[in-house]
Amino acid sequence: MINGWQWENAVAGSAAGLATVSFTHPLDVVRTRFQVNDGRISNIPTYKNTPHGLFNIARAELQQSQAEVSEEQRGARTHSASCVSCRSRRPGLSLHQSCLVSLCTNPVWMVKARLQLQTPQHGRPYSGFHDALRTILKEEGWRALYKGLVPGLFLQVTHGAVQFTAYEELRKFAMNIRIGERKNRIANGLLDSFDYAFLGAVSKLAAILLTYPFQVIRSRLQQRPGIEGIPRYMDSFHVVKDTARVCGGFTEV
Template identity: 35%
Template sequence: MADLKPKTEISFAGTFASSAFAACFAELCTIPLDTAKVRLQLQKKAAAGEAVGVPKYRGMLGTVATIAREEGLLALWKGIIPGLHRQCLYGGLRIGLYEPVKAFFVGSGYIADVSLFSMILAALITGALAIAVANPTDLVKVRLQAEGKLPAGVPRRYSGALNAYYTIVRQEGFGALWTGLWPNVARNAIINAAELASYDKVKQTILNIPGFTDNILTHLLAGLGAGFFAVCIGSPVDVVKSRMMGDSSIYKNTFDCFVKTLKNDGPFAFYKGFLPNFGRLGSWNAIMFLTLEQAKKFFTWEP
């Protein structure tokens, strides 16, 4: 991923396969934190009918514990099937396309360090393209994760991932699978730029420090840095995306969701679930990039 190019090459198919595998593995390890993040972002709706108005979920670990206690441990992995669907498509495409798009901007024969601007622009484009394809999987994942907030005795809308795809198309139309597309495009383009560009840049910077080499420690530090930048930059659009996908009926459009969230909950609402979001994205990026760097070795060859 870094611009200090090794003397090996990898095909797009190899990059896609290794990226999809790494993203799926990271998803499997960290989805309980993502479930906690979504519940915290949807907190206002869960507490709306309570007379006392005491928040049901408090903090990352508290939310994880509450979900496990009230709904069972497996509830923390709700949405894992569409989550894996998403990572196969989105994870494979956004990373698989990143190097070719970056090379398009600077030229395939470019050997110097690529500018941060080119990194960001390439990642913005690949993130937007990838999520435009994978939006239905993201929608179903959020819907399934939000199921647990329904009151006891209320029948669940979906029995599983495939049933959710079918039910949404039958009840809301095929286009409903792309509900929340624009905030999702904004969120994933921004987060992809923050993740890939910052990983590239942080790794490049670390490798310029005497004593550091292209090893697991470097990948771990660069992955954590990528996760931190991604959360700081992408949290507001992530909150809007979760609220639009969780229940789009109360919002006219993305801008309306943004305005209502700001008006009703204040500016700090856009950073609801910040710690679980960082816990999720920080650990997700560390696991994903560590796995990706190792997986890519199986697909590289000497030119």
């Protein structure tokens, strides 16, 4: 049974996710387009770097991107609230709950990816979330909403595991250093807010670097099929094989 304290955490997580997504959404759009662009897709513009991508998207597609922002905010609220609710319960359930979150939110992230990859070069652009969802169901069936689910599950589980493990190990290391510097003080209170912020940033960076290939695989699986209706990639193994052949790996994506 969900008590009041858990609802407070869910609301706080939703608000934090909404604020974060609203602020970082332009960068997320550029990242997604970099992830799927291998130089062979004509309807996805090629950007030299992140500032160049931001400038061109703002100049050519600003109005269109508003639909993408609202949809990603919806996904972020659901995802953040679910994750906060997971952390407030027993740790032994975290793996199962992470999988459940991915199952429930994958259709939202699927539509979000389609909208982010949509450019004026598309012959039949989606007008918004509901049109995208209706078109996907009509043209590709309900299974299309779960494209990228397998790498999404790996991403959901491994990202949190790497981040929390790195954070705890770094925290222990920092505490040992402070204890050595201040032998006459107990361990509690040796780290301040700046230390915790720094540890959190470093652990997050480590998790992103190690799990980034799963993001690339998921984005490439979720892109819209061509005019003939044939998906560009059939499964995760196809993405890995084709990316390694064309791009030499995931480091250049």
